[in-house]
Amino acid sequence: MITCIAVDDEPLALRQVVSYIEQTPFLQLSAKFTNASLVKEYLKTNAIDLMFLDINMPDLSGMELAKSLKNPPKIIFTTAYSDYAIESYKVNAVDYLLKPIEYNDFLSASTKAEDFIKKDTLLKTEIKKTGDYLFIKSGQKHIRINFNDIEYLESQKEYVCIHLVNRAPVKTLIRLKNIEEVLPQENFMRIHRSFIVNLNHIITVERNRIIYSDKRFIVVSDTYIDQFKEFISNNFFS
Missing domain, CATH: 3.40.50.2300 (Response regulator)
Known part of the structure; x- marks a missing residue:
């Protein structure tokens, strides 16, 4: 029902x-x-x-x-x-x-x-969380991913692409909101309808953009900007 x-x-x-x-x-x-x-x-x-x-x-x-x-x-x-x-x-x-x-x-x-x-x-049901890591299904494989290795997660229609530190991204057939429920809230924040970032891996913020490299950045959307600004003010010197 x-x-x-x-x-x-x-x-x-x-x-x-x-x-x-x-x-x-x-x-x-x-x-x-x-x-x-x-x-x-x-x-x-x-x-x-x-x-x-x-x-x-x-x-x-x-x-x-x-x-x-x-x-x-x-x-x-x-x-x-x-x-x-x-x-x-x-x-x-x-x-x-x-x-x-x-x-x-x-x-x-x-x-x-x-x-x-x-x-x-x-x-x-494809997410299996244990301690400080989770197992996700990608194709025919079940892959262990440590929470601390996640840089950010990106929604791509019915898939989520998990961008990792020093590893190739992993794509899994799942909704972003479903995987959000098992992420540690103290370390992860949704900053856009299509993106969740690992707060521990934020190095550079320019205006409302999180910069990862010359070609990779994520814009914080208006819906989530107040929460993100609060995080910035509590953790970055002005």
Whole structure:
């Protein structure tokens, strides 16, 4: 069963989405909201799989909410406007439904989300953590990787490329958020939707960029910049 929430400031539109959720056997409604700001607080203490999210809402828009979440659930946007379609895929939305929404389109988008969630669950089982290292599956091999040898991790669609110190990168079929859950939080920080860095291997920071070499650098995204600046101020002399 996929747990989900519905978010829309228009009561009629919210009732329609809730009705569609109730008609869909593999979906279970956990909560509904007319205010996106309340969703952030709810997600701090409640784990859900999927969010049906309206874009145009007062105070905090659905797009702003999606960008502000560090580990968002799967998202299906619901809106009366087509202008945000490209932007929605930049935040890895599963689908984008235009109002008025037909149930067939709702079911198709929900089924797509179900496939993604099932794949996430299967991929998560590939990580084996023990002490200060983990084993990951790469092709037909199971490879031991010491946490201290990891320079940074890069999401590449359904794969994660683990960049290592003095070793060739290792690529594994897994989601970045799944591997993030087993990394030591005191040593690793997500600084972009697609990157997690080992704080122990940061040597040079220029503005909002972590410099590894003349050709390799990572830009810290706006979503994570405050947390990263706090780390810099606590560990670097100004």
